[in-house]
Amino acid sequence: MSSTFDTVANIIAETCDIPRETIKPESHAINDLGIDSLDFLDIAFAIDKAFGIKLPLEQWTQEVNDGKATTEQYFVLDNLCARIDGLVAAKGA
């Protein structure tokens, strides 16, 4: 069974045509990988489907815009994967 990171990295590689080997747990999806908001919708769609969750993108965006969170908290892949794991766990609870 592949890890959350492997699944997410594969989704990003396939969706955005980014070489898989350049995608690291410490990569920032926007700043390091150059993923824009439209491409991130495709990634969110694939993540939602793969994990049976709904990434709360609107809430995250609002929190960043309000200065209550940083983009690193949501878009560094390690952090993103931790949040995915949290959503999956909450779904099963």
Add this chain to the structure above:
Amino acid sequence: MRLEYFQLIDRIVALDLDARTVKAQAKIPPTSTIFEGHFPGHPLMPGVLLIETMAQTSGWLIIGLTKFERMAFLASVREAKLRAFVSPGQDLTITARIVHEGSGFTITKAAIEVSGKVVAESELTFRLTPFPDPNLRAGMRLVAAAIDFPDPQ
């Protein structure tokens, strides 16, 4: 279909919010300056307008689901297929269904039929935002009334 106003749907004939489907009808006008250029001597409904027709139909489904709280803006077009020529005067039946409802975005699959034959289809992604201007929301309500959209209030 009022091409000059970019109003490409004549009537919503079925809206099922539980099944997340919509069906609309539209008649392509027999004449338009668009057909003078596209193409001289061989008038065809432009494919981009067929895609827009599917987008507008999907948009009404999304507006119905969000009860006029969100506007749907077309963000991407995937797997668009224009399977047959569509000519002035033809009647279109447009259907759309929700594929995915994400956070701030929705994906639909839509198709257009002429005389029971699929002539166009696509998967469409929309960004959903609160109406950026109250006049837009009011304007959409006017269009909704004109096309028999069953207003969910």
